Every structure is written in C-alpha cells, then in structure tokens.
Amino acid sequence: MNMKLYNYGTAPNPRKVRIFLAEKAADYELVEVNMLKGEHKTPEFLEKNPSGKVPVLELDDGRYLSESIAICRYLEAVYPEPNLFGRDAFELGFIEMRNRQMETELWSQIGQSWIHGPVVAKMGIYKQIPEAKEVSDVNVNKYYERLDKEFADIEYVAGDRFTVADITLVTGIDFASTLVGLKPDDSLKNLWRWHALVLSRDSVDDITSTTSL
Amino acid sequence: MNMKLYNYGTAPNPRKVRIFLAEKAADYELVEVNMLKGEHKTPEFLEKNPSGKVPVLELDDGRYLSESIAICRYLEAVYPEPNLFGRDAFELGFIEMRNRQMETELWSQIGQSWIHGPVVAKMGIYKQIPEAKEVSDVNVNKYYERLDKEFADIEYVAGDRFTVADITLVTGIDFASTLVGLKPDDSLKNLWRWHALVLSRDSVDDITSTTSL
Numbered sequence: 001m002n003m004k005l006y007n008y009g010t011a012p013n014p015r016k017v018r019i020f021l022a023e024k025a026a027d028y029e030l031v032e033v034n035m036l037k038g039e040h041k042t043p044e045f046l047e048k049n050p051s052g053k054v055p056v057l058e059l060d061d062g063r064y065l066s067e068s069i070a071i072c073r074y075l076e077a078v079y080p081e082p083n084l085f086g087r088d089a090f091e092l093g094f095i096e097m098r099n100r101q102m103e104t105e106l107w108s109q110i111g112q113s114w115i116h117g118p119v120v121a122k123m124g125i126y127k128q129i130p131e132a133k134e135v136s137d138v139n140v141n142k143y144y145e146r147l148d149k150e151f152a153d154i155e156y157v158a159g160d161r162f163t164v165a166d167i168t169l170v171t172g173i174d175f176a177s178t179l180v181g182l183k184p185d186d187s188l189k190n191l192w193r194w195h196a197l198v199l200s201r202d203s204v205d206d207i208t209s210t211t212s213l
Numbered sequence: 214m215n216m217k218l219y220n221y222g223t224a225p226n227p228r229k230v231r232i233f234l235a236e237k238a239a240d241y242e243l244v245e246v247n248m249l250k251g252e253h254k255t256p257e258f259l260e261k262n263p264s265g266k267v268p269v270l271e272l273d274d275g276r277y278l279s280e281s282i283a284i285c286r287y288l289e290a291v292y293p294e295p296n297l298f299g300r301d302a303f304e305l306g307f308i309e310m311r312n313r314q315m316e317t318e319l320w321s322q323i324g325q326s327w328i329h330g331p332v333v334a335k336m337g338i339y340k341q342i343p344e345a346k347e348v349s350d351v352n353v354n355k356y357y358e359r360l361d362k363e364f365a366d367i368e369y370v371a372g373d374r375f376t377v378a379d380i381t382l383v384t385g386i387d388f389a390s391t392l393v394g395l396k397p398d399d400s401l402k403n404l405w406r407w408h409a410l411v412l413s414r415d416s417v418d419d420i421t422s423t424t425s426l
Contacts, residue, residue, distance in 0.1 A: 051314060065306045067313040074306025093278045093287025100280040101264060108321070129344050 003028040004058040006048065008035045010211050012175035013068040014055040019167050020072045022203035024079040036123075069099070072164055084164045098158040098165040102172060106143045110176045112136035117180055118213065140176060144184040144191060151190035155197070162201070170198045178211040216241040217271040219261065221248045223424050225388035226281040227268040232380045233285045235416035237292040249336075282312070285377055297377045311371040312378040315385060319356045323389045325349035330393055331426065353389060357397040357404060364403035368410070375414070383411045391424040 005021070007014040007030050021028055033039045033054050041052045049056045049066040056064055057071045065071050076085045086092035116133035120126050147169075157165035173195065177183035184191050198204055218234070220227040220243050234241055246252045246267050254265045262269045262279040269277055270284045278284050289298045299305035329346035333339050360382075370378035386408065390396035397404050411417055 051318065059303070063303065065303075065310055067310040067317070070306050070310035070313055073309045074302050077302035077305050089287050089290035090272070090276065090278075092290050093283050096286045097278055097280040097283035100283055104280070105264065127344075127348060129342060129348075131340075131342050132345055135340060135342075 003060055004031050005029070006031050006033050006045075006054050006056040006058070008033050008040070008054045010179065010207075011035070011054060012171040013053075015174075015205075015207070016068045016167050016171045017055045017057070017071050017075075019171070019203050019205075020075060020084065020164065023082060023084060023167075023201075024075055026075065026079055069164070069168075072167075076164075084162075084167075086163070095158045095163045095165055098163075099168050102157065102165055102168040106140065106147075107168070107172045109136040109139040109143065110172055110180055110182065113140060113176070113182060114180050119179055137182065140182050141185070144173075144188055147194075148184075148188040148191040151194045156194070162198070166194075166198050170195065170204060174207055174211075178208060179213060181213060216273055217244050218242070219244050219246050219258075219267050219269040219271070221246050221253070221267045223392065223420075224248070224267060225384040226266075228387075228418075228420070229281045229380050229384045230268045230270070230284050230288075232384070232416050232418075233288060233297065233377065236295060236297060236380075236414075237288055239288065239292055282377070282381075285380075289377075297375075297380075299376070308371045308376045308378055311376075312381050315370065315378055315381045319353065319360075320381070320385045322349040322352040322356065323385055323393055323395065326353060326389070326395060327393050332392055350395065353395050354398070357386075357401055360407075361397075361401040361404040364407045369407070375411070379411050383408065383417060387420055387424075391421060392426060394426060 003026070005014065005017060005028050007018070009032065018030075033045065035054070039045060040049075040054055045056075046052055048058070048064045051066060053066060055068055055071060056066045057074070058064055065074055073085065076083075084095075086095040113133050113136045114120060115126050116128045116130065116136070121128055154160070156162050157169050173184060184195075186192070199206055216239070218227065218230060218241050220231070222245065231243075246258065248267070252258060253262075253267055258269075259265055261271070261277045264279060266279060268281055268284060269279045270287070271277055278287055286298065289296075297308075299308040326346050326349045327333060328339050329341045329343065329349070334341055367373070369375050370382050386397060397408075399405070412419055
C-alpha cells in the first residue's frame with residue numbers, strides 16, 4: 001500500500017507537504033477532503049486526526065501523522081535526500097529557527113487576517129473581529145519589508161540553500177497573496193527575486209492563476 | 214567558553230529551554246535580559262537576535278540561536294541522551310506532531326489571552342482587544358478539557374515517555390496559571406495527574422509559589 005496524503009486543494013498547509021514530497025520524489029496517493037462539505041469533521045476523519053485538520057499522512061502501515069511540519073520531519077527521516085532540515089547540530093537548529101520565525105512572525109499574522117477576513121466571513125464559522133485584522137494586516141506588511149531587507153544579503157530563508165523554511169515562506173506568502181488579500185508590494189524587489197527563484201523549482205507549483213479571492 | 218542562555222525569569226519560552234538543558238545535564242551560564250527595561254530591544258541584543266526576543270543561546274564558538282524549540286533541537290543533536298525528540302522516523306514525526314499541537318492549539322490561544330490581558334495592559338505596549346481575549350479564554354479552557362480526556366489513556370503528551378512535548382505543555386499551562394489567569398479547573402483530574410508527574414522531575418521547577426499576576 002502506498003502512502004496517502006489527505007489534502008484540501010487551496011489550503012496552504014497541505015501544499016507545504018506536497019512541495020516537500022515532490023522535493024523527495026516520494027510516491028504517494030492524494031485523497032481530497034472537501035472541507036467546504038465538512039469532510040474534515042466526520043467521525044471517520046477524526047479517527048485519522050482528532051484535531052480535524054488537513055494535511056494527514058497515512059503511512060504504508062496504516063498509521064497516521066498530522067501537522068504539516070511533523071509530516072515533513074517524518075519524511076526527512078525516511079527520504080534523507082535532498083536534505084531540507086539540516087545536516088549537523090548547528091544547521092538543524094538554524095533551519096528550525098528560520099522556519100519557526102516564518103511561522104511565529106509571519107504565518108501567525110496571516111492566519112489572523114485570514115480568520116478575520118472575507119473568505120471566512122462567507123463561511124460564517126467564526127466570530128470575526130475587524131480590529132484584529134487591521135492589526136495583523138499591518139504586521140504582515142511590516143514583515144514583508146523585513147524579509148525584503150534580509151533577502152538583500154541571503155539567497156534563501158536559511159542562507160545559501162533551499163530548505164523547509166523556504167517551503168514555509170512560499171506557501172505562506174502565496175496563500176496571503178491569493179486568498180487573504182495580502183500580496184507583497186511590487187517595490188519589494190529582493191523578496192520577489194527570492195520568490196521567482198523558489199517558483200523556478202519543479203517541486204513548487206504556481207498557484208496564482210488557479211486560486212483567488 | 215561556556216554556552217550562555219539569555220533568559221528572562223518569568224517568561225515561558227526561556228523556561229522551556231532551561232528544563233531541556235536540565236534534562237540533558239548540560240553546563241551553561243545564565244544571562245538575565247531585563248525585558249521590562251527593554252534590554253531585549255537594544256542594538257547590542259538585536260545583533261544576537263534580530264527578532265528581539267528571549268531565549269537566545271550563545272554557543273561556545275560565539276554563534277547564536279533563537280526560538281526555544283530550535284535551541285532544543287540543536288541541544289538534542291549535541292547531547293543525544295536522554296532522547297526527547299524521537300529515535301526513529303515515526304517517533305520523530307509523532308513527537309513533533311504532539312509538540313506542535315500543544316503550540317498551535319493551546320499556546321497560540323494562551324498567547325492571545327496574554328497579549329489582550331491585564332499584565333500586557335499595564336505595559337501599555339499593545340493595542341488590546343477585549344473581545345479577542347473572551348474568545349481565546351474559552352478556547353484555552355476547552356483545550357484543557359480535551360487534554361484531560363486524552364490523559365485518561367496516555368501517561369505523557371506523546372505516549373509512554375517524557376518528551377519535549379511535555380516541556381511545551383507544562384511551561385504553557387504554568388504560564389497560563391500564574392500570569393494569564395487561566396489555571397485548569399480542579400475537576401480535570403487526569404490533567405493534574407499528568408502535571409504532578411511532570412513536576413516530580415528534577416529538571417522541572419515549581420514556579421507557582423514565585424510567580425503570580
């Protein structure tokens with residue numbers, strides 16, 4: 001039996017794992033979970049992931065893993081090449097640090113703008129606070145400016161090679177650009193230089209033409 | 214030269230690393246950064262961590278790492294025993310999954326209640342939204358109930374042994390209990406059974422008598 005990835009087309013976290021799997025040239029089957037129809041909250045799905053979220057990886061022995069970066073960590077151990085999490089102690093720490101900065105400093109704010117934004121409003125599943133979105137929108141754009149300055153000196157998020165931290169950043173920015181209304185300003189040339197570099201990889205699909213608000 | 218950990222006494226993220234270092238019986242020097250005096254935002258400190266946050270680990274060769282779990286990941290590679298992140302591919306994925314659930318499902322909500330709560334109000338550094346705190350307070354208490362159910366069947370967060378996921382949970386709950394006003398209800402016996410088990414370790418200090426709102 002093949003590995004199965006439980007996926008939802010436009011969600012950024014499953015895309016993170018799909019890019020990771022493509023980098024590893026791993027064989028797997030994609031299973032679509034229609035979140036709009038609530039398929040991630042059925043008793044059957046909650047057995048796979050009690051938190052009711054995608055992605056979920058079903059291993060070839062039938063066990064399950066969830067949380068996108070935890071799935072990637074498992075895949076890194078099973079398919080060590082190309083290395084995406086670091087080879088020695090310092091690199092393991094440094095790449096994790098950069099990955100977490102993308103999560104805690106950027107994704108967290110994109111997430112706030114998402115849950116308090118127009119798409120989630122239409123779903124009517126969440127008590128929205130417009131004031132919260134104003135704050136996080138400002139934070140996201142400030143962080144884009146910080147990244148643009150950083151990319152004047154570094155080629156990739158964690159230095160001179162492509163790592164999981166680039167996957168986290170590109171999925172975050174593309175989600176923000178297409179579904180949250182927070183596309184980085186055209187003037188951020190270094191950030192867009194990095195974006196084009198990452199999009200040039202075979203593993204990274206361009207979602208801008210297929211996904212929009 | 215010894216490793217140095219840049220620390221702030223009552224903050225939960227540095228405590229996470231202090232517990233991890235104690236588990237590893239690692240030698241290091243503690244350097245206090247007075248956040249109330251803004252010492253984490255000085256040009257000198259921003260060279261160590263451009264994000265202006267503690268903890269920061271200064272390695273014995275003078276390099277720096279920040280983000281608590283990234284520091285722990287580095288330490289795990291340097292001091293492999295006792296193992297706290299997993300030994301094989303599945304365990305590496307599973308422990309990361311559980312650790313991230315504690316972060317994304319509990320810490321994130323405790324964080325919302327903190328930034329919109331009374332201590333941060335006194336600091337006057339953040340535009341607070343009382344409505345946001347009402348939502349996150351509810352989420353934190355719901356998650357305590359979920360954890361209590363889970364601890365009916367498992368001894369530790371990631372199963373049958375102590376891991377980094379327990380360190381993340383205990384530092385989150387103790388922070389919530391002492392400084393955010395979100396102590397788990399006494400009726401959650403399984404959760405408190407787990408808490409007592411973790412507090413019985415030499416590495417885990419009891420902060421309830423020294424820290425309060």
